[in-house]
Every structure is written in C-alpha cells, then in structure tokens.
Amino acid sequence: MSLLRLQDVSKAYGGVRALRAVSFDLRPGEIHALVGENGAGKSTLVRILTGAVEADSGTVEIEGRRVEHADPVAMRALGVAPIYQQPALLPDLTVAENVAMGLERGGPWRRIDWPGRRERARQLLARVGADIDVDAPAHGLRMAEQQLVEIARALGADARILLMDEPTAALTDREAERLFERIRGLRAHGVGVVYISHRLEEVASLADRVSVLRDGELVATREMAEVDRNELIRLMVGREIQALFPKRTVPRGDVVLAAEGLGCRASGIHGVSFDVRAGEIVGFAGLVGAGRTELARVLFGLTPADEGVIRLRGAAVRISTPAEAVGLGLAYLPEDRRRHGIIAEMSIAANTTLAALRTISRAGFLDFAAEREIAASYQQRFAIKAPSIDAAVATLSGGNQQKVALARWLATRPSVLVLDEPTQGVDVGAKAEIHGLIVDLAAQGLAILLISSELPEVLGMSDRVVVMRAGTVAGGLDGAAATQEAVMTLALGHQPRLSA
Known part of the structure; x- marks a missing residue:
C-alpha cells in the first residue's frame, strides 16, 4: 500500500x-524526487499535499484513506510535514x-517547561548537525541556519511523509551531506x-524514483537508476541544454578591484587580500560561516571595513555606505533575493531602475519614459518571461526574479559585480x-x-x-x-596536496 497517492x-x-x-x-x-522547471507545478502540488490549497478535481489518499477537505492542521495530524525553500521562522522568537x-x-495558560524546550531544540538541531544557539533570535540567523532550524522542527514532528522543497538551497556541500x-x-x-530539488x-x-513535471503535467516517472542527468534535463525543459556552465576564455584587463589586509571586526572578517581583473570571474568558495557573504557586505559598505585597504583601479578608496559603493562602480546582488534583491510588489520597470x-530623474521628477525604455531593454536582453514590464515581480518565477535583480544593478553601469548565490533556488534551464x-x-x-555554495x-x-x-x-x-x-581541503583548514 502507498503512503501517499494522488x-x-x-x-x-x-x-x-x-x-x-x-x-x-x-x-x-x-525517497521520491519531484523535478521540473520553475512554474512546472511543483509548489502547487506541495500546497495541495499540505492542505494549504484544495485541488479543483482528483483525489488525495494517505495510507489508502481518501482525504476530504484537507487543511494544514489536519494534514499535519496525518503525519505530513513540509520543509519549504524559503524559511518561515518567526523572526522575533528564539x-x-x-x-x-x-x-x-x-492550552494558552499552560506552564512552559523552558529547560525542556531548550534541550529538545538542542537535540533536534544535533540530529541535523547544526551547532546553533537555541536562545538566539531567529532574525539573527543566516539563511542556511534558518533552513536547518526548519528541518529540525519537521523532524521533531515525527512525520511519516516528509515534503522537502529545496531543503539544501542555502547549505554547503558538507551540511547537505549531513542532511x-x-x-x-x-x-x-x-x-x-x-524530495524537490x-x-x-x-x-x-x-x-529511488523520480517524477518530472512540465507545464503542470506529469511527463514521466522513472526508477532513478534507469535515467541519467541529460535525460532528466530533456524531460524537464523539453529541449537539450548544451552547456550548464558556458564558460569561455576572454581577454583579462587590468586589476579593477583589490583588497589588502581587509578586515571588519563587526563581521568577523580579517586579513583578506585578493584582486580581480576586468573580464575575470573570481569564485569564492567555503563553508557556511566562512565569511564570504560578510566580505561582500564589507566591500559594498553595508558593514564598512575598519582595517586594511580597498583599491579601485589602483586608487585607495573608503566605502562607508552602499551609496558610495554604487558611486564608485560596485554592484552587489545579495543571496536572499526576496528580502534584499527585489521588491516583489513593485513592477519589473520600477525594480529595474x-x-x-x-x-532617470529630471529636476527632481522621474522620467517614466526613460524608466520603461531601460526596463524593456533588459527584459529583451535577459529574456525575462513576463506579460509586460508592468507586471509585479512577485508574479514571476524564481529565475526571472533573479534576472530582474541582476538588471537592477547593471542599470547602474558598474565595473565590479559581486554575485552572492546568483542561481540559488532556480531551475536548471534558468x-x-x-x-x-x-x-x-x-x-x-x-x-x-562569484560567491556560491555549489562547488560545480x-x-x-x-x-x-x-x-x-x-x-x-x-x-x-x-x-x-x-x-x-x-x-574542500582548504575550506577545512588543510593544505591541498600538490600533484607531481
């Protein structure tokens, strides 16, 4: 008998x-994987399984019993526990x-066993390999830490059916392997x-098995051992993708950005030195907490450096605010696009500029014709799929939202672009x-x-x-x-072996 059947x-x-x-x-x-491009219907399927929305037609059965008029409380009682791509913690609670x-x-007037509550949280976090202070407020956690708390909470519910929607989106390879x-x-x-990923x-x-959704329809269910990566991609997108990493060699110019002994006590950054040239992509790798995002925030003036030197085209500069960074030609695409990369309720045109x-201001007034011209050019250049530039960014898929966030910073005509997890949570085609x-x-x-937790x-x-x-x-x-x-050898504090 199936645990779950739709x-x-x-x-x-x-x-x-x-x-x-x-x-x-x-x-x-x-473990039954569910894959497909953004907009394929995966999230809608999860919402139906959690009782958040009701299907227009069809049936849902759990252990052979048909579920009628499901809601989140009833589905949780039946042993269904979701873990979503975007953490849903209450920020002001510990x-x-x-x-x-x-x-x-x-009931609401019960006595709370605070030591027991803390100890249970510690035990559940230990099960996912997380070393997190249980008394810390959730708003102070990094995205990866929030995701681990979500996973620990789901494990604590003793679920028989676990719905995992991109659970490793913000985790490093080491943390993902623990999961x-x-x-x-x-x-x-x-x-x-x-398992959705x-x-x-x-x-x-x-x-063990994988099912592929495309445009709201189930196109295939296969034993995982019988299908390879290329076949999965073809089923997902309905076409061949020639190169996932289309890197090509381009001429490198002069050093544009250099850091010398850069540090920020508030961010835990110290003694950072590197440089990047025009036409060059320098990748930043490391475990979560290694300081990559913190370094990006220092460079962009969100947490200004208190030691060391930043040089732009050889000249020492002081970056104390994001406005100063933008004025000097820096652009920063942050890892959490929903909180910091876009304003979801605003249009594509407004976000882009x-x-x-x-x-695009003239005598203190916005030139809306110029705004629309810039937004339309980026929509065409980046192939942003939307009915028009007036569409709210919230209505777009994750990949198209990320393109809008990228367009927003390119509109400033930067010379240095800092990308923090630029493809996190987007489908293989995007x-x-x-x-x-x-x-x-x-x-x-x-x-x-380029900062990324995905080593490939x-x-x-x-x-x-x-x-x-x-x-x-x-x-x-x-x-x-x-x-x-x-x-990984360097990330763990060792020196890699040199080949003969």
Whole structure:
C-alpha cells in the first residue's frame, strides 16, 4: 500500500492551469524526487499535499484513506510535514521557540517547561548537525541556519511523509551531506520523502524514483537508476541544454578591484587580500560561516571595513555606505533575493531602475519614459518571461526574479559585480541562462566576484577560486589546481596536496 497517492489532481488559478490530471504516489521507506522547471507545478502540488490549497478535481489518499477537505492542521495530524525553500521562522522568537511551534500541545495558560524546550531544540538541531544557539533570535540567523532550524522542527514532528522543497538551497556541500545521511536514516525507518530539488546531482544520489513535471503535467516517472542527468534535463525543459556552465576564455584587463589586509571586526572578517581583473570571474568558495557573504557586505559598505585597504583601479578608496559603493562602480546582488534583491510588489520597470533613479530623474521628477525604455531593454536582453514590464515581480518565477535583480544593478553601469548565490533556488534551464549572462558580462569587461555554495558552479564558472575559512582567505587556486578536493581541503583548514 502507498503512503501517499494522488490521482488525476488538477488545479487552476484564474485562467491559468497549474496542474493537469497529475497522478503521483509515495511508498513507505522511499525517497521520491519531484523535478521540473520553475512554474512546472511543483509548489502547487506541495500546497495541495499540505492542505494549504484544495485541488479543483482528483483525489488525495494517505495510507489508502481518501482525504476530504484537507487543511494544514489536519494534514499535519496525518503525519505530513513540509520543509519549504524559503524559511518561515518567526523572526522575533528564539530558535527554541520556533522549534517548539507546532510540536508542543496544551492550552494558552499552560506552564512552559523552558529547560525542556531548550534541550529538545538542542537535540533536534544535533540530529541535523547544526551547532546553533537555541536562545538566539531567529532574525539573527543566516539563511542556511534558518533552513536547518526548519528541518529540525519537521523532524521533531515525527512525520511519516516528509515534503522537502529545496531543503539544501542555502547549505554547503558538507551540511547537505549531513542532511542526506539523516534523510537516508528516515527512509530506513519507513518514512516516505517527497524530495524537490533543482540540484540534479542530489536527486541522483538520494532518490529511488523520480517524477518530472512540465507545464503542470506529469511527463514521466522513472526508477532513478534507469535515467541519467541529460535525460532528466530533456524531460524537464523539453529541449537539450548544451552547456550548464558556458564558460569561455576572454581577454583579462587590468586589476579593477583589490583588497589588502581587509578586515571588519563587526563581521568577523580579517586579513583578506585578493584582486580581480576586468573580464575575470573570481569564485569564492567555503563553508557556511566562512565569511564570504560578510566580505561582500564589507566591500559594498553595508558593514564598512575598519582595517586594511580597498583599491579601485589602483586608487585607495573608503566605502562607508552602499551609496558610495554604487558611486564608485560596485554592484552587489545579495543571496536572499526576496528580502534584499527585489521588491516583489513593485513592477519589473520600477525594480529595474531602483538603484539608478538619479540617471532617470529630471529636476527632481522621474522620467517614466526613460524608466520603461531601460526596463524593456533588459527584459529583451535577459529574456525575462513576463506579460509586460508592468507586471509585479512577485508574479514571476524564481529565475526571472533573479534576472530582474541582476538588471537592477547593471542599470547602474558598474565595473565590479559581486554575485552572492546568483542561481540559488532556480531551475536548471534558468540556471544555464543566468550562467550565460554572467559569462557575457565578463566578456564585456566587468570584474566579477562569484560567491556560491555549489562547488560545480564555482569550478565551472570561475577563472580563479579563492577559498575562505574563519573570516579570512585560506588559499587560492588557479586552473587545473582548482578541484573539488582541493577546495574542500582548504575550506577545512588543510593544505591541498600538490600533484607531481
């Protein structure tokens, strides 16, 4: 008997059909991967399974019993626990309080066992290999830490059906592998896992079966051992993708940005030295907490440096604010696009010019014709899929939102572009498109710093790799020396072996 079965499930929003007669099942002790491009219907399927929305037609069964009029509370009681791509913690509560949400029973006037609550949170976090202060407020956690708290909370619910939607989107390879070990342990105890990921290497290593959604329809369900990566991509996008990492050699110019002994006590950054040339992509690798994002924030003036020197084209500069950074030709695409990269409720046109308002202002008034011209040019250049530049960015897929965020900073005409997790949470087709855009920008002479937790992305896109550990540079790797083994060796505090 299946743990979970969907039969001919359909769902439409207005006139848009999100799911069309989708049938899907999950066996006890199985990891069943669900893959597809953004907009394929994966998130709608998860919302139906959690009771957040109701299907227009079709049936949902759990252990052979049909579920009628499901809601989130009822589905949780039936053993369904979701873990979403974007953490949904309450920012002003502590880690322990967030873990306790939905796990503790009792009325509003019950006495809370605070030591017991903290100890349970510590135990659950230890199960996912997370060393996080349970008394820390959630708003102070990095995205990767928030994701681990979400996973720990779901494990605490003793779920029989676990819905994991991009659970490793903000995790390093090492943290992800710890999570995979835990998922395999759950499988061994009979838990069924629906695993959604754009990282096909994860799917290949974890899943027993894989189902592919495209344009709201189920196009295939296969045993994982019987399908390879190229076939999965073809099923997902309906076409061949020639190169996921379309890196090409371009002439390198002079050094545009250099850091010498850079440090910031507030960010834990110290003694950082590196340089990047025009036309060059320098990848920054390291474990979560190594200081890569903190370095990006120092360079952009969000947390100004208090030691060392930043040089732009050889001249020492002081960057105390983001406005100063933009004025000097720096642009920064942050890792959390929903919080810092876009304003979801605003239009594509407004988002595109948000960082360059001075260039489209005349006597204190915005030139809306100029705004629309700039936005339309980037929509065409980046192939942003939207009905018009007046569409709210919230209505776009993750990949198209990221293109808008990138356009916003390119509109400032920077000479240095800092990209922090530029393809996080986007599908394989959009990832290839964004990689192509990055390579094109390097060919146009931009100096690019690429921060990514995906080692294949760092290695496939970078001319050189800088590895960070504990807030400083652990080492640099060029050309053939930049391998996954060498990067991880430096990230863990060792020196890579040199080939003879």
